[in-house]
Amino acid sequence: MGLAKIKLPTEIPIEIYPKPMEFVEEAKSLVDEARERKIVMRVMGGLAIYLLISGTKYEELWKSMERLGERVFTDIDLAAYGRDREKILKYLTEERKKGIYIVWQPSLAFYAGKRLIFYGSPERQEYKGKIVGRIPMVEVFFDKLRMNHEVPFKDRLEKGEYTLPPTELLLTKLQIVKINEKDIKDSITLLAAFEVTNSDNGINGDYIAKLLSNDWGFYYTFTTNLGKVKETVKEMRNNKLEAELADTIMNRIDRLMKKIEEEPKSLSWKMRAKVGTSKKWYNEVEEWG
DSSP states (O other): OOOOOOOOGGGSOGGGSOOHHHHHHHHHHHHHHHHHTTOOEEEOHHHHHHHHHTTSTHHHHHHHTOTTTTSOOOOEEEEEOGGGHHHHHHIIIIIOOSSSSOBOEEOSOOGGGTEEEEEOOTTOOEETTEEBOSSSEEEEEESEEESSSEEEOTTTGGGSSSBOOHHHHHHHHHTOTTOOHHHHHHHHHHHHHSOEESSTTSEEHHHHHHHHTTOHHHHHHHHHHHHHHHHHHHHHBTTTBOHHHHHHHHHHHHHHHHHHHHSOOOHHHHHHHHHGGGSOOSOOOOOOO
């Protein structure tokens, strides 16, 4: 059994790097075949946002932002339920039958069952006698995203066809303490494409407000980042963003912020708020190289 040589996305020469549509087609195929196996999996991250806005008027906005330059996408992130952990491990490493590629090579780091990491090979090497996927990395997160803050998936995955709902996608983007330009651009795209509502037809502001009302740390990071998104929109107005669309996004940010501030806070939230940022309010993120 030969092992494929592991290469991080940034180490892969651009001339053999998978095209954006390879990521799109393979992500959808992974979800479709999982569904046939009664496994619930949904796409996360920037790729999920692209899947949601592809073919709409917001696709041009997304492309104009050039969120990752030439590479566009670096991996396929998937959300799933912990009950399917063993089935997913077998599915992705042994039993894949459809899709563009067959299997992925599992990482040795399984993060205590919280998430699984798999590596592909752009050179189409083999693992267990089958061709390894060209997508550089596939990550599966179980039950919740555990990064700087926790975004729960319980009873939420089924609300999207191929992706996490827009609500969770925004939460996963704005939970990042050291937020970067890519994540701000992704958040702008989400807020341009989806209305802030009190249901899951758009960005569920009521759900977000309720979640943050029990966790001051997450509230602080999320609202701080939401402010950064608004400032970026102001800067982009009449440049990369038409004035009308920029105003729409800023109004949605204001509406979401109002919902968050007006939601009654728990006692633990109030007690933690008194401590503020003098004590670390977020979790350190594990990195796997």
